[in-house]
Amino acid sequence: MFRGLNTINMDAKGRLAIPAKYRERLAELCDGHLVVTIDTEERSLLVYPMNEWEVIEKQIAALPSFDKRARRIQRLLIGHASDVEIDGSGRILLPAALREYAGLEKETVLIGQGKKLELWSKDAWEGTREEYLDEANDESQLSEQIMSISL
Numbered sequence: 001m002f003r004g005l006n007t008i009n010m011d012a013k014g015r016l017a018i019p020a021k022y023r024e025r026l027a028e029l030c031d032g033h034l035v036v037t038i039d040t041e042e043r044s045l046l047v048y049p050m051n052e053w054e055v056i057e058k059q060i061a062a063l064p065s066f067d068k069r070a071r072r073i074q075r076l077l078i079g080h081a082s083d084v085e086i087d088g089s090g091r092i093l094l095p096a097a098l099r100e101y102a103g104l105e106k107e108t109v110l111i112g113q114g115k116k117l118e119l120w121s122k123d124a125w126e127g128t129r130e131e132y133l134d135e136a137n138d139e140s141q142l143s144e145q146i147m148s149i150s151l
Contacts, residue, residue, distance in 0.1 A: 002112030007122060010108050014099050015091045023090050032086035038101050040076050043124055045102045047117040
C-alpha cells in the first residue's frame with residue numbers, strides 16, 4: 001500500500017530517487033520493475049508496480065477495439081506505458097516523452113495512491129491541490145458516497 005506525499009528533485013537526465021519507504025515495498029512486490037504511463041485526466045504520470053500494471057493492462061487490452069472510446073484509452077495508456085527499473089542507487093529514469101507530457105522539471109511530487117503512485121510537477125500539483133480543496137469546501141460537489149465517510 002502506497003500513501004503519503006514526497007517532494008523529489010529530478011536531475012537533468014530525468015532520474016529521480018524513489019523514497020526508501022516505497023523502494024522496500026516495490027522490491028517485495030515486483031523486484032523494482034515498474035511501469036510508468038500518462039494519466040488521461042491530469043497532466044501527471046501513473047507509476048505502477050509491474051504486477052499491478054499487468055492486471056490493468058489485460059483489462060484495457062480486452063476492451064472492444066471497435067469502440068472509439070476504448071480504443072482511445074488503449075492507445076493512450078498502453079501506448080505511453082514504459083518499463084522502468086529501480087537502479088542500484090534507488091533511482092528510476094523517466095523517458096523524455098513522459099517527462100514532457102507531465103511538464104516535469106526539477107521539482108516533482110510523488111503521491112501514494114494505494115496500489116500505484118502518481119508523479120506530478122510540483123507547480124501542477126500545488127495548483128490542482130488548491131482546486132481540490134476549493135471543491136471540497138463546496139458540499140454540492142461531493143457525492144452521497146463521499147459524504148457518508150466519517151473522517
